[in-house]
Amino acid sequence: MKKRGFTLIELLVVIAIITILGGMVMGGAQQARKRGAITKVKAQIATIETAISMYETDIGDYPGTDNKSLVLALKEDIGDPDWSGPYMKIKENELDDNGEYMDAWGSPFVYVNPGTHNDYSYDLYSLGPDGQGDGSGKDDITNW
Numbered sequence: 001m002k003k004r005g006f007t008l009i010e011l012l013v014v015i016a017i018i019t020i021l022g023g024m025v026m027g028g029a030q031q032a033r034k035r036g037a038i039t040k041v042k043a044q045i046a047t048i049e050t051a052i053s054m055y056e057t058d059i060g061d062y063p064g065t066d067n068k069s070l071v072l073a074l075k076e077d078i079g080d081p082d083w084s085g086p087y088m089k090i091k092e093n094e095l096d097d098n099g100e101y102m103d104a105w106g107s108p109f110v111y112v113n114p115g116t117h118n119d120y121s122y123d124l125y126s127l128g129p130d131g132q133g134d135g136s137g138k139d140d141i142t143n144w
């Protein structure tokens with residue numbers, strides 16, 4: 001009587017195929033996550049730009065330079081009678097311990113007023129996935 005079953009070689013081939021397929025799926029998932037984070041940051045920048053525009057329309061000037069000043073100007077009444085905010089709702093988990101608005105990779109957005117990179121009066125950008133640079137890097141996401 002002959003025993004039926006799989007040989008060791010057959011099992012190893014099946015395991016190898018499953019491993020290769022799993023690697024392909026994981027690689028695709030990582031790319032999808034990266035594209036999702038980039039899309040989220042672009043949407044955040046567009047939202048911040050809209051809020052800054054509404055603030056500038058009411059107050060007549062852009063918020064002071066740096067991320068924390070920007071967040072305070074868009075969220076809290078500055079005592080100006082023309083202030084009609086809040087101009088943007090920012091969840092507490094989107095802020096770091098210093099009150100700075102964070103991008104999808106956990107780095108604060110960079111806000112500089114006056115700006116130097118575009119036709120706007122301010123520069124607004126994310127340092128991208130690597131968290132480094134000055135807005136001119138290949139992976140930086142900017143408003144210009």
